[in-house]
Amino acid sequence: xxxxxxxxxxxxxxxxxxxxxxxxxxxxxxxxxxxxxxxxxxxxxxxxxxxxxxxxxxxxxxxxxxxxxxxxxxxxxxxxxxxxxxxxxxxxxxxxxxxxxxxxxxxxxxxxxxxxxxxxxxxxxxxxxxxxxxxxxxxxxxxxxxxxxxxxxxxxxxxxxxxxxxxxxxxxxxxxxxxxxxxxxxxxxxxxxxxxxxxxxxxxxxxxxxxxxxxxxxxxxxxxxxxxxxxxxxxxxxxxxxxxxxxxxxxxxxxxxxxxxxxxxxxxxxxxxxxxxxxxxxxxxxxxxxxxxxxxxxxxxxxxxxxxxxxxxxxxxxxxxxxxxxxxxxxxxxxxxxxxxxxxxxxxxxxxxxxxxxxxxxxxxxxxxxxxxxxxxxxxxxxxxxxxxxxxxxxxxxxxxxxxxxxxxxxxxxxxxxxxxxxxxxxx
Numbered sequence: 001x002x003x004x005x006x007x008x009x010x011x012x013x014x015x016x017x018x019x020x021x022x023x024x025x026x027x028x029x030x031x032x033x034x035x036x037x038x039x040x041x042x043x044x045x046x047x048x049x050x051x052x053x054x055x056x057x058x059x060x061x062x063x064x065x066x067x068x069x070x071x072x073x074x075x076x077x078x079x080x081x082x083x084x085x086x087x088x089x090x091x092x093x094x095x096x097x098x099x100x101x102x103x104x105x106x107x108x109x110x111x112x113x114x115x116x117x118x119x120x121x122x123x124x125x126x127x128x129x130x131x132x133x134x135x136x137x138x139x140x141x142x143x144x145x146x147x148x149x150x151x152x153x154x155x156x157x158x159x160x161x162x163x164x165x166x167x168x169x170x171x172x173x174x175x176x177x178x179x180x181x182x183x184x185x186x187x188x189x190x191x192x193x194x195x196x197x198x199x200x201x202x203x204x205x206x207x208x209x210x211x212x213x214x215x216x217x218x219x220x221x222x223x224x225x226x227x228x229x230x231x232x233x234x235x236x237x238x239x240x241x242x243x244x245x246x247x248x249x250x251x252x253x254x255x256x257x258x259x260x261x262x263x264x265x266x267x268x269x270x271x272x273x274x275x276x277x278x279x280x281x282x283x284x285x286x287x288x289x290x291x292x293x294x295x296x297x298x299x300x301x302x303x304x305x306x307x308x309x310x311x312x313x314x315x316x317x318x319x320x321x322x323x324x325x326x327x328x329x330x331x332x333x334x335x336x337x338x339x340x341x342x343x344x345x346x347x348x349x350x351x352x353x354x355x356x357x358x359x360x361x362x363x364x365x366x367x368x369x370x371x372x373x374x375x376x377x378x379x380x381x382x383x384x385x386x387x388x389x390x391x392x393x394x395x396x397x398x399x400x401x402x403x404x405x406x407x408x409x410x411x412x413x414x415x416x417x418x419x420x421x422x423x424x425x426x427x428x
Contacts, residue, residue, distance in 0.1 A: 014050050016062035024071055024223075029079065031064035036091045038100060052102035061103045063087060071223055078221050078237070085210055085217075086110045095189065096198055096205040105161065105183050105204060107131055111284045112163035112185070117214040118241055118280035120165055122296075125149040126284075127181075129160040132303045136281045138296040143171040148297045150179060153322045154329060161185070165211055168193045187211035218244065242423055243279050246272040249396075249419035252411075254404035261405040265417045270295075271371060271394040275419060278373035279396050287375050287426040290315050292387065294370040299323075308378060312386035319390075320365035327356050364390045371396065375425040381406040388414040398424045 020031040035050045054061035065087040071078040086106050094101075108128040115126050115136060122138045125145040135152030139145040142164050150157050161183040162176065168186040173193040176184060177200060184197060185206045197205055219240060226234040242248060246267075253262035267275060278293040285291065286304040290312040293299060300319030305311035325336040332339055336356070342348045368391035377400050378384050384395055384407050395411060399420030411418045 014060055014062055016050075016060065020064050027071055028069050029066060029071065030068040032067045034063040034065050034087065034089070036089075036094055038091070038094065049100060051106070052100040054103045059103075063103075063106065076221060078223050083217070083220065085113055085208055088210075089206060089208065093207045093209070094204070095194060095207055096203065099202045099204070101183075101204055101206075104131070108161035109163055109183060109185050109206065109208070112161065113208070113211070113214060113217075115281055115284035116163060116165045116211070117217045118244070118283065119277070120215040123164070123166045125162065125164045127153075127157045127160045127162050128284075129156050132286055133281060133284060133298065133301060134160055136298050138277060141171075142166045142169060143175060146172050146175055150175075151326050151329075152298050153301070153318070154179075154325055154335070155322065157181070163208075163211075165214065168197075170196060173197050185211075239283070239425065239427070241280065241283050241425070243276065243421050246276060248421075249275065250399065250422045252399065252404075252408055252418040252420050254399075254408060256405040259405075261408045263408055263418050264412050265415065267394055267417045267419065271417060274371040275373075275394060275396045278371050279421060279425070282373050282375050282425050283427070285375065285427060287428060289375045290383070290387075291373050292316075292319055292367055292370045292392065293373065294366060299366045299370050308374065308376070308383040309380075309386060312372075312374075312383050316365065316367065316386060316390055319367050320360055323363060323365040324356055324360040327359060331356075367391050369393050373397070375427070377401040377404070377424075378407045379403065381410040383407075384410050388416055392416060394418065396421060398422065 016033060018033050022029045033050060035048050037046045037048050039046060051061040051063055053059055065084060066079055066081045068081060070080045086109050108131055111131050112126040112128050115133065116124055119138060123142045123145045124138045126136045127134045127149050134156035135149035137145045137148035137152060139148055158180055159182050162181050163185045167188040167190055169190050170192055173196040177196050181203060183204045183206065185208055187209055188207060194205065197203060221240060222238045224236045224238045253260060274293050277296050278291060281298060282291060288305045288308055288311050289303045291298060291301045292315055300315035302311035302315030305314060328336040328339050340353060343350050343353050370392050371394040372387035372392045374397040377398050379401050380403055388410060393416050395416060395418040
């Protein structure tokens with residue numbers, strides 16, 4: 001067992017070259033391998049090292065920063081050395097390294113920024129795990145946003161990566177220090193917050209000053225490389241979200257056998273706000289995905305499934321599970337599963353658990369009045385019916401299915417509203 005634990009404390013050797021040059025047609029890009037001088041976890045001596053390891057402890061990995069050149073195609077500039085975010089992290093930015101950072105720590109930060117770039121108008125917190133959000137929330141203060149994002153999924157947030165789009169303040173830092181996170185990143189840290197956060201021994205505290213400028217990254221593209229098992233590479237443009245304001249949504253209507261079908265009820269202002277919030281969060285979620293949001297907070301997140309009905313059902317299950325856990329934690333100070341175990345061991349009255357379950361069922365896991373977001377169209381109405389059955393009142397989806405009319409009728413029958421985005425949001 002001790003050898004297994006030792007595996008996760010390994011800092012792999014790095015045999016990748018110091019520089020990497022890519023020729024893209026007649027354009028040349030020069031990258032420099034990033035290393036940082038960080039105190040050794042055992043001796044305290046400064047060592048210079050790049051990434052701790054890759055996706056797993058037995059994979060070497062390296063982070064490269066673009067230092068010269070860019071890619072310009074059809075008058076569109078894709079990559080520019082001035083646009084560095086995660087790849088530009090310096091030793092000064094790595095305020096407290098905790099355990100030496102690995103690949104997944106940085107890719108979680110990167111995907112959080114991918115979401116937050118569309119949500120810069122209000123204080124927002126995103127907690128990620130395995131490159132998918134556990135909870136994302138907007139509020140009037142950073143502290144409230146963090147609290148809502150954390151309570152949206154306390155279970156998955158354990159050991160996650162938190163990124164906020166405003167400076168870390170003492171109130172937020174105090175709440176963060178009560179929970180176990182691997183990484184905390186912010187555009188800045190107010191005086192006294194580092195001491196509070198540092199109470200967590202292995203927490204990585206990383207400043208990314210350009211978070212303040214994230215809104216301008218909404219329209220910036222980059223070249224996305226996917227390496228294949230045979231060494232081949234697929235190259236594509238990165239995705240751009242066209243839905244920035246409510247006017248960007250399209251009316252949900254369709255023609256089938258000469259008859260036009262359209263949504264009867266227009267969204268309320270609150271529904272529009274959740275529609276926008278949910279679609280922007282959707283940009284950072286692995287496909288196939290369906291998510292539910294309510295009042296600027298994620299309620300249930302379903303990711304990476306093969307069928308749309310299944311992922312809609314998984315998101316519902318997660319909403320119920322997280323809602324019951326949050327109720328239990330707020331009332332009794334312990335997780336739902338721990339509370340359930342105590343009841344089985346006859347340390348608690350079983351009626352107390354029935355009460356939590358009953359409240360969860362009555363609230364339908366917080367889904368009543370929620371917004372349902374799908375990253376691709378519903379090929380049949382059975383997918384949207386999953387959400388409507390739970391009390392969902394608004395739906396966002398790309399549209400374009402042969403059976404759009406069925407989905408429109410399903411929403412009309414349930415008194416729900418729906419908009420089309422006119423674009424898909426797959427992310428693999």
